[in-house]
Amino acid sequence: MIDNATIEEAAYEIMKKAAIDIPEDYLEGIRGMVDLETGDLSAFVLKAMLDNYETATEDRRPMCADTGLPRYWVKVGDAARFSGGFTGFERALRAATARATHDVPLRPNRVHPLWRNEHNNNVGINAPEVEWSFEPDVDWIDITTVHKGGLFGTDYRMLFPGDGIDGIKRFFLDTLIAFGKRGLACQPAIVGVGLGGSKDTCMQLGKQAACLRAVGDRNPDPKIAELELELKELGNSIGMGAMGFVGSSMVVDCHIEVGFTHTGGMPMSVHTFCLSSRRATARIAADGSIAYRSDPQWFTPYMRRETIEWPSQRALDKSA
């Protein structure tokens, strides 16, 4: 039985780690880009960011003061048992958010959309978001937090089957150029692309593709994996680098996630995760021990529902 206090402790720790320690995969990605960058200004920006990551870790202070919109993705094993129930779980995540906001400190970003009042702790109505998923045959819980900026670099468009791959490239370019100017997207970034689903699913898939997959990870469908690399190259050929200065550093990696969609449409979303790609994951084992890492490992085969067919319970009972 996993205690509710353990869940709060894990969530509190990942809030800190995400804010302060740049994930290794992203750091390696940026190091690789510095060597290729020929634009003086863009190269200076990348080197300053490398200094910044180091300073953050040394001083234990956030690498970026814009906390973005801190949120959680939770994966619960079928066999995991926890003392506080699901509502207790969510309360623990809210408590961890409020405490970490004060202790790190993180900037309290969350305000009411109309009245602009806040609780100075990143907690409020429908905030932080908590998304749930499940995993068969395991007894652990994974909690991931991501602090991603909330203003620029994300867009959605309804494309149609006739638009094809050209349409995907066109919208990809449109978004990166629009938000890359002056560096509003805080590039070079991990770019997530959602394809298919309904509008909300499409946004969700693209967001998760950007935030929950590590640099170098490829989609299991080889043709989609190829498209990921092609879009990455395309983004880096725009002629724009960090802060929108002349250069080549736009896309550290591109991740695509797909969902079955309406037969007449091909909705697409684009999401840019920033130069301070803040994510951290905690795995709580059944005995309450906690292990930390920076790769969320969110997209398991079950997560993509690749392995699930549709036999009815009656048919399963009969064969048993």
Add this chain to the structure above:
Amino acid sequence: MAEPKGLRQVRLKLPASPQDIAALQLGSVVYLDGVVYTAREGVYERVLVRGEPLPEGLCEISNANFHCSPAAALEPDGSYAIGGVTATASFRFSKYMAEWLDRTGTKIVIGKAGMPREDYQKVLSPRGAVYLTTVGYGTGALLGRGVKRVREVHWLEELGIAQAMWMFEVENFGPFIVDSDLAGNSLFAQQGDLVNERIARLYDGLKPPALHRYGETDDRKREVM
């Protein structure tokens, strides 16, 4: 510290003198010493729209306005812990700047992503002011390390941590890049022009979209079909 390849480095004492400001060149890397204050829409509204007075002595203490919200927390002993410091996008504050510069005598505006070139020509440079952009964005930990002390904080209760006016005593505070000079030039605009020259060829060979869509045009009379 990063070695800027071919970029000039300048260390500037605040309040900055007119000579120091006139000497800044586009693309130079700047570090600051002295006092910097933060102000964004919350403070601008209080002073310029609601007519509340400026904090006493502001004009003498600092002439550098940072468009910033720090990651800060109030400690039990009444002091403030400053974690990271990162700028917010400045072009949203365009409409306030002329009056704000007149009221405060501010000569250095610091923020994210610059302001429109026209603002430099019509608002900042005629008032002897220039714009410095943060780098990245943003180097929150480097800038946080440069803040040595919170000198004063105003409107904290009314506006919250993100929108309050913070007066920071800073040392070797940076890096920033000079985006505008007293001639009204803009580094972002110059770089944007160079990038724009190459954009059209990126779409060569891509077939046109199946339908026109809002977002691709700002003409509301056009049909989606």
